[in-house]
Amino acid sequence: MRAALIALLGAGLVLGLGVARGAPEDDRKAFQDFYTERFPDTPFEDFANGLYSIDENRREEWEQMEEFPQYEFDIDAGEELFHEPFANGKGYADCFPDYESGVRQNYPHWDPGRAEVVTMELAINLCREQHGEKPLKYYRGPLAQISAYLAYLSRGNVIDVKVPADDPRALAAYEEGKRHYYSRRGQLNFSCASCHVDAVGRLLRAELVGPALGQVSHFPVFRKTWREITTLHRSYAACSRQLRAASFGPQSREYRNLEFFHTYMSNGIPLNGPGSRH
């Protein structure tokens, strides 16, 4: 066990300290190799199932949850909200014309015009603003439900985030997200990688720490403990609190850049949101 731990920490070292240089593709390869070597029994695409891709017992419980998924209500609610016209007579379909074949795989993406990373949730609110509607709150509620509906229609599409090579600002956003992932912060001095890379598959008290590969594929998630559908940045904030660090706001530049890096690391994983979690 000690040897395994040291090997793990060593792997973290390679991943963590290679921060400054290296094209995103080199990062992605090293990141994915780490998990596929650490969990040789998990087929690559199964990492889409997060924690449950590495633990049999929890997987059985989860499969039972998925038989009568609580997020079904949210998909239906999201569908209704999506098709409710705005005051100006337009609707979300005008912003997402391809929604039926799935659009979530196009997010997050670098938007050169806005000079920032646009996530699915931000795009929903930008659509509202464009049509004179007030933005929705980001963690839960109607926006999470619309996001769940769009995720559902995107199931099976493969994550393929791009960092356009011809725009150094896109690479800078990616690098900022990556630095966030590997920087230790907060009173407890953890980074995201401390837990999801170095301690992956281990128990933090009774909680098994899941792999970062595939972590973004099933959002938004219906969390049993929170009893509602919630967005990815709600999980970011919850983990920041585990570090006893201040969390950045939902859809803050920091979290969008973090999502840009975090999702790039899962390129090749099929989308399977929304998901159920404990």
Added chain:
Amino acid sequence: MGRFSETVLAVTIAAASIAGAGSVTSAVAASMIDEGREIALDRRKGNCMACHVIAGATLPGNIGPPLVAMKARFPDKAKLRAQIWDSSQINPRTLMPPFGRHGILTEDEIDKVVEFVHSL
């Protein structure tokens, strides 16, 4: 797993024989140990069981090694204190929070936790 458990077992046996040889724990030390246990197992303080198997804690984590046979592992209490005060001095990539350096525990609380852990 195997090799590590064997080491733990060997060390546990060694520690047991040391403890048997001379139990001279004073009443003061005993109360330090009790207070240290409370701090170590308090979720808002040490929360050591988040990562370590530790006597008296249910559902422990396993991110760090089990805290057993500590007298044998740390004959020098100062080294044990240093590990708890700021483990990153010993292993820069450690996952263990720097309890002293980041003020998660006070100096006095760390002294008590050291007494408790050393008694394990």
